[in-house]
Amino acid sequence: xxxxxxxxxxxxxxxxxxxxxxxxxxxxxxxxxxxxxxxxxxxxxxxxxxxxxxxxxxxxxxxxxxxxxxxxxxxxxxxxxxxxxxxxxxxxxxxxxxxxxxxxxxxxxxxxxxxxxxxxxxxxxxxxxxxxxxxxxxxxxxxxxxxxxxxxxxxxxxxxxxxxxxxxxxxxxxxxxxxxxxxxxxxxxxxxxxxxxxxxxxxxxxxxxxxxxxxxxxxxxxxxxxxxxxxxxxxxxxxxxxxxxxxxxxxxxxxxxxxxxxxxxxxxxxxxxxxxxx
Amino acid sequence: xxxxxxxxxxxxxxxxxxxxxxxxxxxxxxxxxxxxxxxxxxxxxxxxxxxxxxxxxxxxxxxxxxxxxxxxxxxxxxxxxxxxxxxxxxxxxxxxxxxxxxxxxxxxxxxxxxxxxxxxxxxxxxxxxxxxxxxxxxxxxxxxxxxxxxxxxxxxxxxxxxxxxxxxxxxxxxxxxxxxxxxxxxxxxxxxxxxxxxxxxxxxxxxxxxxxxxxxxxxxxxxxxxxxxxxxxxxxxxxxxxxxxxxxxxxxxxxxxxxxxxxxxxxxxxxxxxxxxxxxxxxxxxxxxxxxxxxxxxxxxxxxxxxxxxxxxxxxxxxxxxxxxxxxxxxxxxxxxxxxxxxxxxxxxxxxxxxxxxxxxxxxxxxxxxxxxxxxxxxxxxxxxxxxxxxxxxxxxxxxxxxxxxxxxxxxxxxxxxxxxxxx
Numbered sequence: 001x002x003x004x005x006x007x008x009x010x011x012x013x014x015x016x017x018x019x020x021x022x023x024x025x026x027x028x029x030x031x032x033x034x035x036x037x038x039x040x041x042x043x044x045x046x047x048x049x050x051x052x053x054x055x056x057x058x059x060x061x062x063x064x065x066x067x068x069x070x071x072x073x074x075x076x077x078x079x080x081x082x083x084x085x086x087x088x089x090x091x092x093x094x095x096x097x098x099x100x101x102x103x104x105x106x107x108x109x110x111x112x113x114x115x116x117x118x119x120x121x122x123x124x125x126x127x128x129x130x131x132x133x134x135x136x137x138x139x140x141x142x143x144x145x146x147x148x149x150x151x152x153x154x155x156x157x158x159x160x161x162x163x164x165x166x167x168x169x170x171x172x173x174x175x176x177x178x179x180x181x182x183x184x185x186x187x188x189x190x191x192x193x194x195x196x197x198x199x200x201x202x203x204x205x206x207x208x209x210x211x212x213x214x215x216x217x218x219x220x221x222x223x224x225x226x227x228x229x230x231x232x233x234x235x236x237x238x239x240x241x242x243x244x245x246x247x248x249x250x251x252x253x254x255x256x257x258x259x260x261x262x263x264x265x266x267x268x269x270x271x272x273x274x275x276x277x278x
Numbered sequence: 279x280x281x282x283x284x285x286x287x288x289x290x291x292x293x294x295x296x297x298x299x300x301x302x303x304x305x306x307x308x309x310x311x312x313x314x315x316x317x318x319x320x321x322x323x324x325x326x327x328x329x330x331x332x333x334x335x336x337x338x339x340x341x342x343x344x345x346x347x348x349x350x351x352x353x354x355x356x357x358x359x360x361x362x363x364x365x366x367x368x369x370x371x372x373x374x375x376x377x378x379x380x381x382x383x384x385x386x387x388x389x390x391x392x393x394x395x396x397x398x399x400x401x402x403x404x405x406x407x408x409x410x411x412x413x414x415x416x417x418x419x420x421x422x423x424x425x426x427x428x429x430x431x432x433x434x435x436x437x438x439x440x441x442x443x444x445x446x447x448x449x450x451x452x453x454x455x456x457x458x459x460x461x462x463x464x465x466x467x468x469x470x471x472x473x474x475x476x477x478x479x480x481x482x483x484x485x486x487x488x489x490x491x492x493x494x495x496x497x498x499x500x501x502x503x504x505x506x507x508x509x510x511x512x513x514x515x516x517x518x519x520x521x522x523x524x525x526x527x528x529x530x531x532x533x534x535x536x537x538x539x540x541x542x543x544x545x546x547x548x549x550x551x552x553x554x555x556x557x558x559x560x561x562x563x564x565x566x567x568x569x570x571x572x573x574x575x576x577x578x579x580x581x582x583x584x585x586x587x588x589x590x591x592x593x594x595x596x597x598x599x600x601x602x603x604x605x606x607x608x609x610x611x612x613x614x615x616x617x618x619x620x621x622x623x624x625x626x627x628x629x630x631x632x633x634x635x636x637x638x639x640x641x642x643x644x645x646x647x648x649x650x651x652x653x654x655x656x657x658x659x660x661x662x663x664x665x666x667x668x669x670x671x672x673x674x675x676x677x678x679x680x681x682x683x684x685x686x687x688x689x690x691x692x693x694x695x696x697x698x699x700x701x702x
Contacts, residue, residue: 096313102634104635119637132487133389136387153377153380156394158394161489161490166632166634169646170376173305212377213376
C-alpha cells in the first residue's frame with residue numbers, strides 16, 4: 001500500500017503528536033491546544049495506517065473487534081465530501097441520510113468562526129433504537145455495529161423516533177430525479193443496487209429497503225471486503241479516523257488516549273462509539 | 279335521515295378505500311411525513327382510537343364490575359364502541375407501517391424490551407376479552423332473535439349463538455343467566471388491568487422515549503389513561519344522545535354520563551397543568567414542544583382544540599344546558615373533537631426540537647423537514663377510514679340485538695341524528 005502524494009502532504013499538516021503518556025481525557029476539561037504539526041515526509045497518510053489497522057482487525061474473530069470512529073473537529077472543513085460519498089456508496093434516496101455535517105456559527109463579525117460537526121451513527125454501546133424495536137429487526141452486532149435486518153423491519157419508525165442523535169431515517173421510496181425536466185423514470189444511478197450488509201438490493205417499489213428504517217453501518221459491507229468506510233477514505237482534511245479500538249496498535253486506539261476527547265450527548269447514557277476531538 | 283346517513287358514510291368509506299389503494303400502491307410516499315417527523319396524523323388517530331376504546335371499556339366496567347345499575351343501558355353500547363374503536367386503532371397503525379404485510383412479525387419476532395411489542399399482545403388479549411364479554415351479555419338475546427327474527431338479522435343471530443340455546447324452563451334459564459353474569463363480571467375484572475395496560479401502555483410507548491423530553495415523563499401514561507376515560511365518556515354520551523331510546527331514563531342517563539365526562543376532564547386538566555407548570559417554572563425554551571404548544575406553532579390547536587373544544591365548551595354546556603339531551607350530546611361531540619387535537623398535540627410537537635443543534639438546517643430535502651402538516655391524502659384517508667368504522671358500528675347496532683336502544687313505541691323525539699331501527 002502506497003501513500004498518495006496529496007495524502008502525504010496532508011498528513012504533514014495533520015500528524016497529531018500521539019505522544020506517549022498523553023493526559024487521560026477528562027470529561028468537561030478545557031480542550032487542549034492543537035498539537036504542533038509534525039512536519040516531514042516520513043509520516044505516512046493516516047488512511048494507509050488505518051488500512052493496515054483494518055487488515056489486522058479482520059484477521060480477528062468478529063466479536064473481538066470494536067469498531068470506533070474518531071472525528072477531529074479541528075481538521076473538518078465542512079466540505080461534506082463524507083456525506084456525499086456516503087450517499088453514493090449506499091445509494092441513498094431523498095429523506096435518507098446516514099451522515100450529516102452540522103454547521104454552527106460562533107461569535108460575531110469580525111471575530112467569527114464556522115464550526116462543523118459530522119454526525120454518523122454513533123453505534124452506541126446501549127442503543128436507544130434497538131431496545132424499542134418491536135420485532136427485533138435492529139440489533140447490535142458483536143463488533144459493535146448497530147444493524148437492521150431489512151426483511152424483518154416492519155417500518156414502524158419507533159427507532160427513528162427514539163434515536164437521540166437523529167441518526168436514523170426512513171426510506172419513503174422516492175427519487176431525486178423523477179419529475180425533473182419531464183422525466184418520470186429515475187436515473188439509473190438512483191436505482192442501481194446498494195450493497196449494504198453485503199446484499200445487493202436494487203430499488204423496486206414497496207420492496208426493502210423501501211419502507212424500512214435505515215442507518216449508517218460504518219460501511220459494514222466495505223469493511224468485510226477489506227475497505228475503509230466511504231466517509232473515511234473521502235475526508236479531504238483527514239479529520240475522520242476509523243479502526244478497531246481493541247487493537248492497541250491501531251490509530252484510533254492511540255487517538256482515544258488524546259486530551260480533548262468527547263462524545264455527543266454523553267448524558268444520554270447511550271455510550272456512543274463515535275468520539276470527537278477538538 | 280337514515281338514508282342520508284348511510285349515503286354519506288358509504289360515499290366517504292368508498293372514497294377512503296380508493297385512497298387506501300393509493301396508499302398501498304405508493305407506500306408512505308403519499309404522506310407528508312419526513313425522517314425528522316416520522317409519526318404524524320395516523321399515529322395520532324391510532325392513539326385517539328385506543329383511548330376511545332379503553333375509555334369506553336372502563337366505562338362498561340363501572341356497570342358490570344362496580345354495579346353502577348343506572349348506566350346499565352349503555353353497557354353493551356360501550357363494549358361495542360370499545361371493540362370497534364380498537365379495530366380502528368389497529369387499522370390506523372397498520373396503514374402507518376412501512377411494510378404492513380409484515381405486521382405479524384410482532385408475534386413471530388417479538389421483542390421483550392419493546393413497549394410496542396408488549397402493547398401488541400395487550401391489544402390481542404383485549405380484543406378477545408371484549409368480544410367474549412359482549413357475547414355473554416348478548417347470547418340470550420341472540421338466541422331469542424334466532425328464534426323470532428327472519429332475514430339477515432335472524433341468520434346472523436343463528437350464526438352468532440354458536441349453538442347456544444336458552445333453556446326452556448324458567449329456573450334453568452335463570453341459572454344460565456346467573457352464570458353468564460358472573461362470567462361477565464370475571465371478564466370485566468380481568469379487563470380492568472388489561473384496558474389500563476392497553477392505554478397506559480400506549481402512553482408508555484411515548485413516555486419511555488428518553489430522546490424526546492416532551493414525552494419522557496412518568497406522568498405520560500397516566501395522562502393517557504385519564505384522557506382516555508374522558509374521551510370514552512364523551513363517546514358514550516354522544517352515542518347515547520343519538521341512539522338511546524327516548525324514555526323516562528333517557529335524560530338522567532345522559533346527565534350521569536356527562537357528569538362522569540366532566541369529572542374526567544377535570545382530572546385531565548389537573549395532570550396537564552401539572553406537566554406544563556413544571557416546565558414553565560423551569561424556564562421553558564422557545565424550541566421546546568411545550569412552548570410551541572402554549573405560544574407557538576400549535577397554540578391554536580392547543581387553546582382552541584384541546585382546551586376550548588375539549589375542556590371549556592363541554593364543561594359550560596353540561597353546567598348550563600344540562601336539561602337538554604341534544605346539548606349534552608353536543609358536549610360529547612365537542613369533547614370528541616377536542617380529543618383529536620389532544621392526540622395530535624401529543625405526537626407531532628415532540629418532533630419540533632431537533633435532536634442536535636443545527637440538525638434542522640443540515641439537510642435541505644423536504645423529507646427532512648421539521649415542519650409537518652398532514653397532506654390531503656393523509657387527511658382524506660383518515661376521514662374515509664373513520665367513516666368505515668362508523669359504518670361498521672352502525673351496521674353492528676342495527677344487526678345485533680341492541681334492544682335497550684330500540685325506539686320501540688317510544689315518543690318521537692328524534693330531532694337530530696339517525697334513528698336506529700333495531701327493533702323493526
